[in-house]
Amino acid sequence: MYYPYVVVGAGLAGLTVAERIAAGKNEKVLVVDKRAHIGGNVYDSYNEDGILIHNYGPHIFHTNDREVYEYLGQFTKWDDFWHRVLTQVDGNLIPMPITLETLNRLYHLSMSPEEMERFIAARAVPLEEIKTSRDVALSKVGEEIYQKFFENYTKKQWGVDPADIDTSVISRIPLRFNRDTRYFTDKYQGMPHCGYTKLCEAMVHNKNIKLLLNTDFEEIRDDLPYKTLIYTGPADEYFHYKHGKLAYRSVDFVMETYDMESFQDAPVVNYPNDYDYTRITEFKKMTGQQHKKTTIMKEFPKAEGEPYYPFPTAECKAQFALYQKEMEKEENVYFLGRLAEYRYYNMDAVVRSALDLYRDKLC
Numbered sequence: 001m002y003y004p005y006v007v008v009g010a011g012l013a014g015l016t017v018a019e020r021i022a023a024g025k026n027e028k029v030l031v032v033d034k035r036a037h038i039g040g041n042v043y044d045s046y047n048e049d050g051i052l053i054h055n056y057g058p059h060i061f062h063t064n065d066r067e068v069y070e071y072l073g074q075f076t077k078w079d080d081f082w083h084r085v086l087t088q089v090d091g092n093l094i095p096m097p098i099t100l101e102t103l104n105r106l107y108h109l110s111m112s113p114e115e116m117e118r119f120i121a122a123r124a125v126p127l128e129e130i131k132t133s134r135d136v137a138l139s140k141v142g143e144e145i146y147q148k149f150f151e152n153y154t155k156k157q158w159g160v161d162p163a164d165i166d167t168s169v170i171s172r173i174p175l176r177f178n179r180d181t182r183y184f185t186d187k188y189q190g191m192p193h194c195g196y197t198k199l200c201e202a203m204v205h206n207k208n209i210k211l212l213l214n215t216d217f218e219e220i221r222d223d224l225p226y227k228t229l230i231y232t233g234p235a236d237e238y239f240h241y242k243h244g245k246l247a248y249r250s251v252d253f254v255m256e257t258y259d260m261e262s263f264q265d266a267p268v269v270n271y272p273n274d275y276d277y278t279r280i281t282e283f284k285k286m287t288g289q290q291h292k293k294t295t296i297m298k299e300f301p302k303a304e305g306e307p308y309y310p311f312p313t314a315e316c317k318a319q320f321a322l323y324q325k326e327m328e329k330e331e332n333v334y335f336l337g338r339l340a341e342y343r344y345y346n347m348d349a350v351v352r353s354a355l356d357l358y359r360d361k362l363c
């Protein structure tokens with residue numbers, strides 16, 4: 001059967017465009033994904049103990065974009081969820097990002113907001129030029145806070161010393177001079193009531209959408225007729241790596257299940273200085289599931305493997321710009337999403353881009 005629209009990738013980018021073409025235009029669309037499931041990186045599933053896990057890392061929906069919140073809300077009921085993160089520093093578990101509460105607990109003080117401002121100002125290092133990621137942190141919070149919270153975490157997460165890299169890795173240091181310990185401050189925050197996979201299934205529940213899973217686009221692209229292609233796979237792969245392989249940071253997600261109700265005090269605990277993993281997520285604390293056991297996930301960043309985080313350096317961006325030039329020459333092909341656009345996207349932002357693409361170019 002001929003499909004005028006072909007979407008490569010069944011992540012949130014691809015599914016949003018497919019849903020709009022199918023429901024908004026009443027046109028047939030084929031969605032191809034090389035994985036065995038839809039949802040891309042937001043895919044979640046029940047493990048052998050019956051605990052809902054996020055297979056590709058913890059995903060918390062948060063946005064100030066009401067249209068995106070309401071668009072996704074057609075496919076799920078949202079459960080209220082205000083994400084909180086603790087970080088282990090000097091043996092203390094204290095809130096992240098750095099708030100008044102964080103510093104008071106770390107230094108056993110009881111500062112007011114104004115005193116915190118003076119505390120930070122006295123430590124920030126005035127630098128003539130901000131050249132590296134270390135400079136960004138030093139100029140904002142000073143040496144000691146930089147070392148406790150950012151230096152080793154960055155080394156683990158990106159495999160580079162912040163002093164050796166431009167300002168793209170640590171581009172800003174979020175500081176809150178109040179006691180708001182929520183991790184995100186967006187107006188809308190939540191978890192899909194039945195999980196992300198169910199949300200995605202509801203998006204593709206349309207007779208105009210045909211799913212082709214376990215299929216690498218590369219293997220069928222020469223034989224696949226279409227009028228319009230929406231490509232959400234990796235940019236370098238589409239062009240057969242003619243400008244080289246784009247660099248990504250990958251992660252090993254290691255799950256452990258314990259015969260106990262609760263493992264830790266927060267949904268996520270960061271470990272900037274201890275252990276080889278960056279953080280531990282306890283899924284029940286995000287999903288609200290009641291279960292007598294609990295599953296946690298440890299994240300071990302690594303250089304090779306599934307592409308998760310594009311390297312945000314100027315060099316990598318320049319390499320990607322060569323691919324962008326190639327994209328401009330392609331006819332009837334639209335490039336969308338975190339892999340095709342080689343950028344870190346939050347879920348709400350990728351849905352926003354997909355809705356905009358549909359509105360501006362496809363409908």
Ligand SMILES: Cc1cc2nc3c(=O)[nH]c(=O)nc-3n(C[C@H](O)[C@H](O)[C@H](O)COP(=O)(O)OP(=O)(O)OC[C@H]3O[C@@H](n4cnc5c(N)ncnc54)[C@H](O)[C@@H]3O)c2cc1C
Pocket residue numbers: 008009010011012013014032033034035039040041042056057058059060061062215216217218232233234237308309336337338339345346347348350
């Ligand atoms: C560890 C981690 C945690 C995150 N946490 C959050 C969070 O808390 N909140 C938030 O808002 N965002 C979070 N994100 C970001 C979120 O995952 C992305 O915004 C979203 O997944 C992007 O959707 P996408 O469709 O662009 O990409 P993806 O979800 O990656 O989908 C791309 C799809 O394309 C398929 N594909 C690739 N190549 C081919 C090919 N050749 N043929 C066929 N199919 C192909 C892939 O299999 C994949 O299914 C997180 C990301 C990571 C990595």
